[in-house]
Amino acid sequence: MNEKHILGISGGRDSAALAVYMQHFHPEIEMEYFFTDTGKELPEVMSFLGKLEGFLGKPIHALNPDRDFDFWLAEYNHFLPSPRTRWCTRQLKLRPMEKWLEKDLANGTIVHSYVAIRADEPQREGHQSTHSNMHVHFPLRDAGIDRKGVIDLLERFGVGQPDYYQWRSRSGCTFCFYQQKIEWVELHDRHRDKFDEAVAYEKTAHEHGSPFTWSQGESLLEIVEPERQAQIREDYAKRLARLRSKQRRNPLAALITEDVDDVYGANQDTACDVCSR
Numbered sequence: 356m357n358e359k360h361i362l363g364i365s366g367g368r369d370s371a372a373l374a375v376y377m378q379h380f381h382p383e384i385e386m387e388y389f390f391t392d393t394g395k396e397l398p399e400v401m402s403f404l405g406k407l408e409g410f411l412g413k414p415i416h417a418l419n420p421d422r423d424f425d426f427w428l429a430e431y432n433h434f435l436p437s438p439r440t441r442w443c444t445r446q447l448k449l450r451p452m453e454k455w456l457e458k459d460l461a462n463g464t465i466v467h468s469y470v471a472i473r474a475d476e477p478q479r480e481g482h483q484s485t486h487s488n489m490h491v492h493f494p495l496r497d498a499g500i501d502r503k504g505v506i507d508l509l510e511r512f513g514v515g516q517p518d519y520y521q522w523r524s525r526s527g528c529t530f531c532f533y534q535q536k537i538e539w540v541e542l543h544d545r546h547r548d549k550f551d552e553a554v555a556y557e558k559t560a561h562e563h564g565s566p567f568t569w570s571q572g573e574s575l576l577e578i579v580e581p582e583r584q585a586q587i588r589e590d591y592a593k594r595l596a597r598l599r600s601k602q603r604r605n606p607l608a609a610l611i612t613e614d615v616d617d618v619y620g621a622n623q624d625t626a627c628d629v630c631s632r
């Protein structure tokens with residue numbers, strides 16, 4: 356019986372840690388690593404993938420969608436994707452993976468898919484198997500590896516964390532609608548071309564009658580108005596100070612990092628499970 360073992364790398368720390376874990380603790384498994392490239396990735400993600408490839412000593416296959424974001428945007432009448440209509444994940448992330456596995460699954464190959472759900476996320480289900488020949492595994496969860504364990508693994512093996520964690524909680528598209536306002540402000544500062552591209556998409560959507568903006572309640576240009584920017588930065592600084600003071604009062608519960616999500620207390624449901632593990 357043919358078997359195939361696959362591990363999707365998102366550019367985030369959990370999937371990277373899973374790859375490191377599998378390579379170190381299960382070298383007997385002939386793993387195939389893949390990355391579904393939306394074509395709208397942060398430069399920090401691409402450089403981290405290069406670093407990870409170096410560590411793994413294997414290529415991470417880029418699965419490029421046959422049709423890009425612009426094609427699908429036009430198909431969806433220029434309505435921007437949103438948490439309620441996440442056509443982007445379906446068309447740019449899931450579809451390329453399904454196409455990649457289509458032949459193998461059809462010819463009876465058993466596909467083992469390793470998914471980076473941690474031990475401290477019992478409520479998460481991860482990618483469910485969509486085919487009887489597909490078996491999904493959660494090695495981090497099974498080994499009791501939590502968020503701290505993930506960071507320890509990456510540090511211990513010298514891979515480190517992607518640089519974007521300094522200002523953004525997750526990988527995924529530059530214009531992902533799951534971003535907090537402060538992340539848009541940072542995108543504006545750090546990757547002006549990507550920010551401008553997101554503005555252009557928003558403008559086209561508006562011209563086609565879409566009422567939606569990338570960020571709820573205001574356009575990107577409104578977000579980066581000097582007064583609004585200052586307000587967003589101030590709000591972030593206050594929340595961060597609150598978080599740090601809480602940690603000082605309870606050092607046992609102290610976080611080892613302070614992601615934007617920690618500061619805003621983002622519910623895990625608001626994260627893109629498929630794109631940003």
Ligand code: SF4
Nearest residue numbers: 443444527528531630
């Ligand atoms: S990262 Fe965000 S915008 Fe990109 S595919 Fe995932 S949900 Fe959609």
